[in-house]
Amino acid sequence: MRQVVGILLVLLAAFGLAQASPPKRVILGVGGKTAVVYLPLTVVERLGFFKEEGLDVVIQDLQAGSRALQALIGGSVEVTMGFYDHTIQMQAQERDIVAFVEVGRYPAIVLAVRSDLAGEVRGMADLKGRKVGVSAPGSSTHFFLNYLLVKNGLKPQDVSAIGIGAGAQVVAAVQNKQVDAISNVEPAITFLEERGLIKVLADTRSAAGARAVLGGEYPAAVLYTTRAWLERNPDTAQKLVNAMVRGLRWMQGKSPEEIAQVLPEEYFLGDKALYLKVLKNSLGSFSPTGRFSDTAPLRPLTLLSAFDPNVARAKIDLKRTYTNQFVDRAPK
Template identity: 75%
Template sequence: MRKSVLLALAVLMLFGMALAQQRRVVLAVGGKTAVVYLPLTVVERLGYFQQEGLEVVIQDLQAGSRALAALNGGSADVVMGFYDHTIQMQAQGRDITAFVEVGRYPGVVLGVRADLAERVQGIAELKGMKVGVTAPGSSTNFYLNHWLIKAGLRPSEVAVIGVGTGAQAVAAVERRQIDAIVNVDPAITLLQRRNLIKVLADTRTAQGARAVFGGEYPAAVLYTTRGWLERNPETAQKLVNAMVRGLRWMQGKSPEEIARVLPEEYFLGDRELYLQVLRNSAEMFSRTGRFSDSAPLRPLTVLSGFDEAVARSQIDLKKTYTNAFVDRVPKP
């Protein structure tokens, strides 16, 4: 009996040690079901974080600005969000660094309500209208500002309303709470299928991104404070290992294969529609997780057009991202 008790205690101690060795990371994301952040769910569902010895606690805050606020406030260690925020934060004196690229195109779409399509033939005709974004201050808001300025309008000439992502964003259009929307899939494809919007600008593909930005535009990334990276290099490496492994897994997979690893609620009640979403988004994701040296100039140009703090600052882009961790990921 004594031997059995001692053996049981030993097993419990080993189990406890294994749990203690798991590294806990609180990761905030601005709308987990948004397709732009799809690799995060793929990595989570395939167990790659656990296989790296990580306990990743994902906080879904439904908007990039809220995820950034969680990082700045200390309630999150890392954010899955858009790269633009690293530039914006440097202009405000905060040292935020992206350390793996997930999306090479933003996947953001601007659409006007279908019943207003005849009246709104172009972006300039949005003047005075209510435009839904995921949340004020989020990257969808940045792109709206960029499109308005290119069309000769000031951002203040439209009313910006936060509508979240997914079903919440679709409902805002259906109930005519907004006149136009800047959002991401699956909401956009669902709105298109129901003939509820007319698309005015689209960055889900290479062609669309070139038309809007002139080429690749780093979008979804993992970012954190430089201080956290310096204190936790091994944990950061494990996060990057898992994310790059997920990006590699997605390459060459059919929409059906990817859909099989996702939760049912991601499909918004229409699996076939979601498969179409995945087809529309195939070009969006990075293949390697690595940042190019030239693409970060495009977000800087976009932000400088409407953010006075960015325009006034001498932004050091080399401090807004690093490839050091991606370059150390084991080869497949």
Template identity: 55%
Template sequence: MKAFAYAAGSIGLACALIFGAPAQAESNLEQTKVSIAVGGKTLFYYLPLTIAEQKGFFKEEGLEVEISDLSGGSKALQALVGGSADVVSGSYEHTISMQAKGQDIVAFVVEGNAPGIVLGVAKNKADKITSAKDLKGLNIGVTAPGSSTHMYVKTLLVKAGLSPDDISAIGVGAGAGAVAALEHGEVDAVANLDPVIAKLEADDAIKVMYDTRTKAGVDEVYGGDYHAAVLYTKASYLHDNPHTSQALANAIVHALKWMASATPEEIVNTVPEAYYGGDKALYTAALKANLGSYSKTGEFSKEATEHVLAVLKAFDEKVQKATIDLSKTYDDQFAKAAQSAVK
């Protein structure tokens, strides 16, 4: 276990879980009502969160979870910092960037090990835009400025020898608005995720240039394993609410284990119909393309955290100047304990 100064009760809980105590610990929860912010809940990036909600895994842990769906990951982070959310389902990248700003934000369970972000160029411009070097001067749609999709674009620009300021990042959200922005010519390209990308591909509206839905694509852009979606919160929250945090981790690990054994059709039938965007077959096909991106255990990899830090150092001046202690950006004890708690 990591050397976080948690209350003694959290150690007792972890030990109890290791020896097979039930996952439900309602009487021990510091709080039963938890607010979670997410930037684009319908995206496959955050599917384990929806599964945990729809399958009742949060309720099994004695939790009443309220999920606020915001336009992008940076907005979810703002909700946490501002105090309107207890926890965020968001990008692991934010834990590092916030440490560079002097704020201790800690991830405590992994949802995804591949971002699944795609950069697609409008078909009518694809003949002139063939690599990241050609992005200079363009308007590029991202879920929200400062979000993981925006960081993805910055990564591509820096690798191509450009500056992150060489493009204009336009917030287009994570749903129908993103599709409309590209198809109506409001942006020249988009950095987004499925099912948005799947819809644009089906409409023959984009040419995919960079794709992290696959292991090969992740390696090309990020150089190796890369943590994507996680649950993160303030270090003080983990300290003050160890049992509640454990219950949240249990629910997500339960969702990950269920997804690993379920068929794509079972997963699709679990999410709200509104997620399909009116085309269940397309949604199912897109899900199959993303199934390899999810964590099987919820646990952290030192290699993956190091790759995230290396990527951020390439374009984030605050990260470049800061001394980052990666061990303070994540705590693996909750996901590890959940392995025994969740069968």
């Protein structure tokens, strides 16, 4: 009898293992994984929150938001972590792209000129004819540059926008004088500031800065995908949101040192103390809840309409560019 019971238990265990669902594989593209604006993605990955949701998330670092968007449109990734403004741009092109969790509530993009040119370039008007480094043409750092140019009486064509990626590539581009100015994000900005290599002209790393430049809160880093994928994979989308919201909550109240402990060494660009300063100055830019406000999406629409004629003449339905349904269902 004991042998029979033992055999039955073994068979039941084997049956249970056979019935257990394998992790759901999701290919996710990100527009520069080491950029601080996308930091919660790495936090969630390193803490194992995706795995605990039963997901096998394969992250492709595509170095710039425009490339991550292209990968989504082309079908080589299923979900993108990039900036929300791409969902508006795509709707103007009759593509149905939906953001389903907000990660950043300020863009944290900075426009700065090389320090050795600060005497010549005192404001936006002085950038005419200059080379300005952006993460990639068509990315949100490029949108930010275009908006400020138009706002100050210039045209996007008045400067040469050059793709220089994010992180260490930005520092190298400034040090080697490949560009005259940059529109980019942390950690490169603080590294260049601390070395006296740039002078900041416009700064949206804080609530006050975003208010001064853009008028207030501005949905920035988000997870977005096609509406078709979202409708086919609601359970997977929910698990992605559960993990991201959990990560955003975990980050609340954590010190820069505690967050740095879960990051790979290469994120520090060889200066961990300075990176901790970057984190300290950046933590306020992340959403504490993952939820979109009803009014903030108007600001990216205003920004894009200033220089993109397709957006300006389109009848954009902002309610179709984002949803809070998954965030509202995330475990409390």
